Amino acid sequence: MMKDVVFRVGGEGGEGVISCGEILTLACARMGNEIYTFRSYPAEIKGGYAMYQLRTSTEILLSQGSSVDVQVCFNQEAYDRSIKDVRKEGGVVIYDSSSCTPSGTLPTHAYGVPASDLARLELRNYLTKNIIFLGVLSKLFGIDYPILETIIKQKLGKKGEAILNLNFQALKKGYQYVEQNIPKKDLYFVEKVPVQEQRVILSxxxxxxxxxxxxxxxFYAGYPITPATDIMELLARELPKQGGAVVQAEDEIAALSMVLGAAYTGAKAMTASSGPGISLMAELIGLAGMAELPAVIVDCQRAGPSTGMPTKTEQSDLNHAFYAGHGEAPRIVMALSSVEDAFYGIIRAFNFAVRCQVPVIVLSDQYLAQRTATIRRPDPSKLVIEERTKPTASDCENYKRFRLTESGVSPMAVPGEKGGVFTATGIEHDEGCELSYEPENHWRMTEKRFKKLQLVLKSPDIYRRHGVNDQEIGIIGWGSSEGVIREALSKANDRGIKVAAFHPRLLNPMLPEIGVFIRSCKKVIVPELNFTGQFAREIRARFGVDVVCFNKLAGLPFTPDEILKKIEEVHEQIVHHV
Amino acid sequence: MASETIPQPPGGAINIAPFKTDVHPVWCPGCGDFGVLTCIYRMLATKQLSPENIVIVSGIGCSSRLPAYVNAYGFHTVHGRVLPVATGVKTANPNLEVIAVGGDGDAYSIGAGHIPHAARRNIDVCYIVMDNEVYGLTKGQGSATAPVEMVKGTTPFGQLDDPLNPIAMAIAYDISFVARGYSGKPKELTELITQGVDHKGFALLEVISPCTTFHDTYKPVSQRIRFVDASHDPTDRLAAMKLALEKETIPIGVIYKNQRTSFSERIKTTQERSQAKGTPDFNKLLESFQ
Structure with a gap:
């Protein structure tokens, strides 16, 4: 039996593809399995091809997988689009036989289920099709039936008894259809295992x-944008309980303006957006740098430029994160590498922001933002939370907001505090906030503002290293591709290729350890989901060494096999001294 | 927020010295902004506010330099963003007295998009717009309130656009306190600023504050102003709009007023509603994701 299964559900947007995938995911997680989902859907609410992918296993999962083991096709389009991704040897395709005719080379197992007809003719409701397919999956792969019923009840209970019963019937219909008509021949099975530790299921x-x-x-201010909006939705429910506030701004310029206003009062403040919104914020990133305000700015990257492909993933905002705005404004840039790192990484971002009194730009992306995974349940009592450096009584005797210090960080007074009265400004100023255009002053204050960034370089957990220690080939990726790289690396190591990965979570200021790592490798591959090799260019500029760019620009994440193939290609070059 | 620290002279005179700073204003001699600044000092002294509880937020322009001239917390931001920044300050700490200041370029051109939203939210902020009809810092180009046909550096054959009517716009947006003042009438202006600051909700105070260097309007303004009649009912929106559209004279005073829930109050209600379900518990929140 194969216990590591990649399921994919495909169909027309609006016919329940995503909810079918979500229920399946929750069921597998509650059965004690690890989960790793991958979503891709049209920008429109209804219509267009939608798909949901779930990988589930009893073992730790690092990626969405390289191919699909079990493909569910709601219609012909889903079949035509996805059949090429299904594993040929041993793979399974389940298709709606009332709307879809299989063609081309089929995977080993093809199961037809007349789901549309069952929904329309027997249940008299076409919308039950997705639940019929869940029943089919339950019988074929051992997805726990009572767990599925519980989840359906949680999801649809509010819609009333009639709707709920209809969906229970649909689940049964799918289950029974398989029982009576389809002999199982494939080897995939989702096991029910005891849960070892407390876990949570999060996107x-x-x-x-x-x-x-x-x-x-x-404090959170934001403007709705795909794929960042659900951050705001969750905070809108939770922050008021904590005595905080969420403001839906009129645009992203206003959003960051509000965040800076809140940060100025000493509140920990954040905004989240995607490329188009982050573009609008550029001027305010400079103001935050100049007025030395701590603020967290999340960029859930999507394929750009301009409107680009709003629901597709990409890692192409790195240049913007590093350089947005005119003049030279300090900022910290971080990239989140996994669902677990999204939790701990954002805490690190807030800590860095208050420690250095700078804006911190946190790069996520559609692939990470919208996939769900099981993670160990965080223990709030073990978290390290930093606060701003407050002025002491002696600081307040002759308070200078931007006093030059060894670290560059000056004690920050906030409104309401006596003795700290000052006017923050985006105009060049001296230690005491007096406007100054003196050449020495501009130089000195710029130096002060940049010096602060050094304070984060020795922090824990700002990079990860994976693989062998005597590597020939190095991989330096960033952001959400960490798991995919690790999985590829482990396969390459198994094949005897000496390869290691260095995965920075802090991108700016750039870690000197990257240079050390590069010098210990014969060749270094930099995989990025962008066209021009943005991080590779930064590495070349900073360390004066060349790297092998490996770019993908498909609106889709890397798969482990793609990375593995590149490792093998570079390995061949080393062996043959190319 | 009454202060014990600011001594006031006896006999009804007010001492504005505690609110002054030693920073010398960049303004040209005769600039209307000096008058506005003095009125702000007088309002602060009269209300006996403590400097540490006041935040003056500004944008960019001659008048936006004002925060540095007041002994209070200040935030001199970027062009056009004074209202959202002030919204952030007030929302994060509703105990502060937040005053927004700036010019007509800041308010009605680059930042105009924020006005309807500040109005919808009814942010508890008094916004003092020092309107001189020109961009002073860039040497006198026509702004959104400049008269059509005005000849300036960027409009050598005459200003192409009709001027905006800020008061009519404010009433249309249903800003809950709308007034017009004049820097040449300091006594009345101090009173209007005080009312604007006291108002619970968004107050837009359009202040005619002439630029002596690029567009000196003291004479025509002084001839055309008139104080709003005592019989005017500022809660009557149609009457207010009629006053706003008046062409012959420039009405000075409170034009429009409505009392409704402020943003700070709404935020507080939201917090209370969400807390009604019990005290926040992070562990419980995590449990809901199992």
Whole structure:
């Protein structure tokens, strides 16, 4: 039996593809399995091809997988689009035989279920099709039937008894159809295992929002944008309970303006957006740098430029995160690498923001933001939460908001505090906030503002290293591709290729350890979901060494096999001295 | 927020010295903004506010330099963003007295998009707009309130756009306190600023504050102003709009007023509603994701 299964459900947007996937995911997680989902859907609410992918296993999962083991096709389009991704040897395709005719090379197992006809003719409700398919999956792969019923009840209970019963019938209909008509020949099975430790099931965005609450965030302002909106939705429910506030701003310029206003009062404040919104914030990122305000800015990257592909993933905002705004404004740039890291990473971002009094830009992406995973349940009592450096009584005798110190960080007074009265400004100023255009002063204050960034370089957990220690090949990725890289690396190590990965979570200021790592490798691959190799360019500029760019620009994440193939290609070059 | 720290001279005179700073204003001699600044000092002294509980937020422009001239917390931000920044300050700490200041370029051009939303939210902020019809810092180009046909550096053959009517716009947006003042009438202006600050909700105070260097309007303004009649009912929106659309004279005073829930109050209600279900417990929140 194969206990590591990649399921994919595909169909027309609006016919329950996503909810079918979500229920399946929750069921597998509650059966004690690890889960790793991957979503891709049209920007429109109804219509267009939608798909939901779930990988589930009793073992730890690092990626969405390289191919699909079990494909469920709600219609012909889903079949035509996805059949090429299904594993040929031993793979399974389940298709709606009332609307879909299989063609081309089929995977080993093809099961037809007339789901549309069953829904329309027997249940008299076409919308039950997705639940019929859940019944089919339950019987074929051992998805726990009572657990499915419980989840359906939780999801649809509010819609009334009639709707709920109809869906229970649909679940049964699918289950019984398989029982009576389809002999199982494939080897996939989802096991029910005892849960070892307390776990939570979170999407990247949910983990990030919960991390922000744990970090003490008290103010959020944002403008709805795919794929960042659900961060705001969660915070809108939770922050008021903590005495905080969420404001839906009129645009992203206003959102960051509000965040800076709140940060100025000493509140931990955050906004989250995606590329188009982050573009609008550029001027205010400079103001935050100049007025030395701590603020967290999350960018759930999507394929750009302009409107680009709003529901597709990409890692192409790195340049913008590093350089947005005119002049030279300090900022910390971080990238989140997993659902678990979204929780702890955002806490780190708040800590860095208050420690250095700078804006911190946190790069997530659609792939991470909207996928769900099981993570160990965080223990709030074990978290380290930092607060701003407050002025002492002696600081207040002759308070200088931007006093030059060894670290560059000056004690920060906030309104309401006596003795700290000052006017923050985006105009160049001296230690005491007096406007100054003196050449020495501009130089000195710029140096002060940049010096602060050094304070984060020795922090724990700002990079990860994976693989062998005597590597020939190095991989430096960033952001959400960490798990995929690890999985590829482990396969390559198994094949005898000496490869290691260095995965920075802090991107700016750049870690000197990256240079050390590069010098210990014969060749270094930098995989990025962008066209121009943005991080590779930063590495070349900072360390004066060349790297092998490996770019993908498909609106989709890397798969482990793609990375593995590249490792093998570079390995061949080393062996043959190319 | 009454202060024990600011001594006031006896006999009804007020001492504005505690609110002054030693920063010398950048303004040209005769600039209307000096008058507005003095009125702000007088309002602060009269209300006996403590400097540490006041935040003056500004944008960019001559008048936006004002926060540095007042002994209070200040935030001189970027062009056009004074209202959202002030919204953030007030929402994060509703105990502060938040005053927004700036010019007509800041308010009615680059930042105009924020006005209807500040109005919808009814943020508890008094916004003092020092309107001189020109961009002073860039040497006198026509702003959104400049008269059509006005010849300036960027409009050598005459201003192409009709001027905006800020008061009519404010009433249309249902800003809950709308008044017009004039820097040349300091006594009345101090009173209007005080009313604007006392108002629970968003107050827009359009202040005619002439630029002596690029567009000196003291004479025509002084000839055309008139104080709003005592019989005017500012809660009558149609009467207010009629006053706003008046062409012959420039009405000075409170034009429009309505009392409704402020944003700070709404935020408080939201917090109370969400807390009604029990005290926040992070562990319980995590449990809901199992």
């Amino acid at each position: 990247g965005n949910q983990a990030l929002a919960l991390g922000a609450i744990a970090a003490g965030c008290k």
